[in-house]
Amino acid sequence: MRHFTLKQLNYFTTTVETESIVEASRKLHIAQPSISTAIKNLESSFGQQLLIRHHAQGISLTPSGRRFYDKAKELLRASHEFEQNSLADSDIVSGKISIGCFESVAPLYIPKLTAGFKKMYPGIEVQLHDGQQHEVMAGLHRGQFDLALLYDLEIDNSVRKEPLNAPHKPYALLPENHPLALKESVTLEELSQESMILLDVIPSRNYxxxxxxxxxxxxxxxxxxxSIEMVRCMVGQGQGFSILVTRPCNKMTYDGKRLEYVEIEDDMESSMLIMAYLKTDEPTKPARLFMDYCLSTNLEPSS
Incomplete structure (x- = not known):
């Protein structure tokens, strides 16, 4: 019988994902020799070379290491699911959820959702990570996140989606004193005559x-x-218009300028906020409780 621990598997998979024992050490807050020893013990126990060490250039997987990594991730996911479901089944509901959120929408929705959820389930720890969509999706695939909150744009078919609000059209963001800001609605042609301040994150930029x-x-x-707030400040200073989907409740910028939100007349693809999780992994019970809470909460943007 081969002897190994879940801790060893965690050290190994983290090293693979960070492509470096040094980076794995920083991420896990574990000394490098401890990680190296854990991986060597795995290789010795299973009689396989799992990693190729490149001097000053990190590591790469051997063919055996790639297969071992896939199985190790599967086992760690199963262990995580078992642990969290068991905690959620106790008399006092507890557990842990790790959530990745698209950085443009995180400030508008995540604080409200987590505050309300913690009142209902104080024993469940919620870990938050915000970033660009490709970073959030990568974290979901690596098992770093239980759930991802993002816009339903350029999402592959590896995930299941649950809508958090109705689809919404983008709106025009304009300085308070701009002539177009005085209209009830504008057209894309009218906007195209003005300079644009573009939110430069994928998939928003392409959209x-x-x-x-x-x-x-x-x-x-x-x-x-x-930065969505940098875009808002540039618009507030009269440097151009922008188009956004995320609609902050406050029309004032960081530097005290007032903005106007104006509807766009043209037909266009709408955008919807979703919760996503891998098709291959059913949500743990704490994650499911969070999803149910989110679905019961009104997340319609304010006018």
Whole structure:
């Protein structure tokens, strides 16, 4: 019988995912020799070389190591599911959920959801991670997150989706004193005559530019930023317009300028906020409780 521990498997899989024992050490807050020893013990126990060590260039997997990694991830997922479901079955509901959220929508929705959920289930620990969509999806596939909250744009078929709100069209973001801000609605053609401040994160960037391109319109992009608040501040200072889906409740920017949200007349693809989880992994009971709470909460953006 081969002897190994879940801790060894965790050290091994983290090393593979970070491509370096040094980075795995930083991520796990474990000394490098401990990680190296754990991996060597796995190789010795199973009689296989799992990793190729490259001096000062990290590691790579052997063919056996790739198969071992896939099985190790499967076992760690099963262990995590067993642990969390068992905790949720106790008299005092407890457990842990790790949630990845698209950074543009995280401030608007996540604090409200976690605050309400913690009041109902104080024994469940909620870990939050926000980032760009490709980072959130990568974390979901690596088993780093139980759930992901993001817009239903450019999502592959490896996940199951549950809608969090109804589909919404993008709106035009304009400075308070702009002539177009005085109208009840605007057209894409009108907007295309102005300079654009573009939210430069994938998939938002492609989504917003394609809205114009499908009409044969190509506005001049004056500035780009991955920060939604930077985009809002640039618009507030009269540097151009922007298009967004996320609709903060406060129309004031960080630097005290007022914005206006104006509806767009043109037909276009709507966007919807979703919860996503891997088709291959059923949500744990704590994750399911969080999903049920989210579905019972009104997340419609305010006007």
């Amino acid at each position: 917003f530019l394609n809205i114009f391109a499908e009409k044969g319109l190509y506005p001049k992009v004056a500035y780009t930023s991955p």
